[in-house]
Amino acid sequence: MTTTPDPDAGAFLTALRLSDSFLPVGGYTASYGLEQYVNEGRIEDGDDLRELLAAYLRRIVGPCETVALANAHAASGAGDLEALLAVDERLHAVTMPREFRESSTKAGAKLCELLVGDTTDGDGNGDLENAFADAVATDATPGHYPVVYGVVAQRRGLSRRQACLSHAYSFVTGLLGAAQRLGRFGHTEIQAVLEALEPVIAEVCTRHVDDEPTAMASFAPLAEIMGMRHERAGRRLFMS
Amino acid sequence: MGYRDVAKVGLGGPVGSGKTALVERLVPELVARDYEVGVIANDIMTQEDADVFRESFADLLAPDLVAGVETGACPHTGIREDPSMNLAKIDEFTERHPDLDVVLVESGGDNLAATFNPELADYFLFVISVAEGEDIPRKRGPGVTQADLLVVNKTDLAPHVDADLEVIEDDAAAVRGDDPFVFTNCKDGAGVDAVLEHVEREVLFA
Ligand SMILES: Nc1nc2c(ncn2[C@@H]2O[C@H](COP(=O)(O)OP(=O)(O)OP(=O)(O)O)[C@@H](O)[C@H]2O)c(=O)[nH]1
Ligand SMILES: [Mg+2]
16 A cells, blocks of 8 residues: 655644644633623523624624734745734734733733744744744734734645634634533534534635735724623633 | 743642632741742632732732632643643743742642643642541542642541541552642641641752
């Protein structure tokens, strides 16, 4: 029997690794305001949850994080550190609630420690990675999770679209897991919500994967207010 | 300077076994011995809880050396599979206090299977109490068997819950092999010296 080398295996496995809750970047501590929705009795059933997560996808994950990730991926591919830092700065500026920024930059720093700067090769791109990792480690740049994710994904051979899809997917499963620990949702119900959200994930990635960095903006006032109220919440199991 | 440069002591164990009570006993003793100490409590439920903690150490520790870390209802994950948020907090401590000697990390109350990731804790105390049942040690939970030091707390309550300290001692010795365990009463402080001695010898002098 002969084995044919599989050029896509590395990228595919990276996508699995990055979207797996096993990745130790503290994703399980973030609810991005979901805990506050539950605290205030705004989510009662699977339909509420599906609608809320669809709104997160369309108004935050798509227009903010996907745009940041896609442009970080492009900047990494072009070896353009300036552009990469500009994307990071803009994402910081459009992420309103303090706890959202903290959850994202803490996870970003951990992903950076784990996976950035260890793929140096002859093309000089390792320099960009190292410079970026330095900037994150020294707080010269915020180091948001989608931005670091874009760099990691690009360096390990994921296409821009695959990177955006796997990131949006892991955002959804992260929040579904949070919902399950906060409320009382059955595992089959949660899977049904996930299934219903898959087309939305694909839709927002298609819509935003080619956006310019200047298009990065969020419009999710209620989610942002929930995120801010969470800072003083009567119950806090989550960091955001 | 980062989390790798400071000694880290983990305290795990079931809900209500006396982890916080032990931290409150250890901190003043460590400060009296001229160590600069930081404290992290996992699974603080409200900001008020964090404030209570900060107040009880007000005369001993800088307020920014006392912190809560929320673990998203996953206390075991926070100290075992993915300690990243605890490590990030320790990094914040060391950034502001480069002379920090030791950080005590109290896990959220958990079951008998909780163990600390060795990158988060150089030394790991597992705190159980006699009031949870005298058979706890012989269940051989990973926390009980793998901890660097097993602490059996609330010895004062033994007579009230029909727990036989001799049985606990024999069982603990059997399941721990050569590894140490101590009895404590955090109400009057009995046994706390022995805990300190272990921590100092194994972590701070190491
Ligand atoms: N009688 C007695 N009570 C104790 C002792 N140690 C702690 N307690 C009491 O037991 C209760 C729980 O103690 P904590 O120190 O809060 O326990 P914990 O392990 O930190 O609990 P969680 O953080 O909720 O998991 C409190 O009411 C303490 O005052 C002891 O040695 N004897
Ligand atoms: Mg406690």
